[in-house]
Amino acid sequence: MELNSLFLLIEDNLIDQLVTKQLLKKVFSIEQVSIANNGKEGIQWLNNNKRINSQPLIILLDIQMPIMNGFEFLDEFHKLSKDAKKGVQIYVLSSTLDPDEIKLIEENEYVTDFLNKPFPIEELKTKFLW
Template sequence: MPYKSQFIIIEDNLIDQFVTKKLLKKGLDINPVYIANNGKEGMNWILKNQNLNPLIILLDIQMPIMNGFEFLEEFDRLPKDVKEKIEIFVLSSTLDSEEIRKVKENKYVTDFWNKPFKLETLRNTFLQI
């Protein structure tokens, strides 16, 4: 049975996009999975697709144009009714403890996952809901 939420991957790395999309399809039967190459594209997509709910965002930190932290600042400015329908999971390969702390302390971030994450992480997170 397909998972009910819509998913958008906000990630600049094409390989990470491909792998994450495949894991969503294999693990949760998610199709389509939307892709944004940076935070600005992701924010524009959200603004154009506010009617798609609930929405799960898989967000990278380090990206050109608008990084994950800048995206989270813009996200804070969205109307409350839009934010309430969205969950954000940050996916990153960072080893920077300050970045990890900032992500984990952000009130909009549901969880932080190290890349590459496992199929079981997806299943354990989303099939429990």
């Protein structure tokens, strides 16, 4: 299965970064996965990598990170231009069991879906088809 999308993984855990990149490469034949170690780097990546509107962007977003967490990233993402947000799908990857956090994730207008860690590759196969 091959996807014609850009991927941005916003994740501070190096092991999760490596595992996610390898799974995306193996299952979806994705060669290039950009990495941001926190939400601040994720926003900087979006500002520095203006993309062609026809190419979708999938963001895999962790919640618990230093410097700028996933919720703070979503707040900053909201401030971006409509063009910058066009064609972006955000999947929150988290191991949180906190019902308040889950509610915030599910109610956020920019979050496409909430997925539990570890990385649910079989579930993503059905979600990444458009």
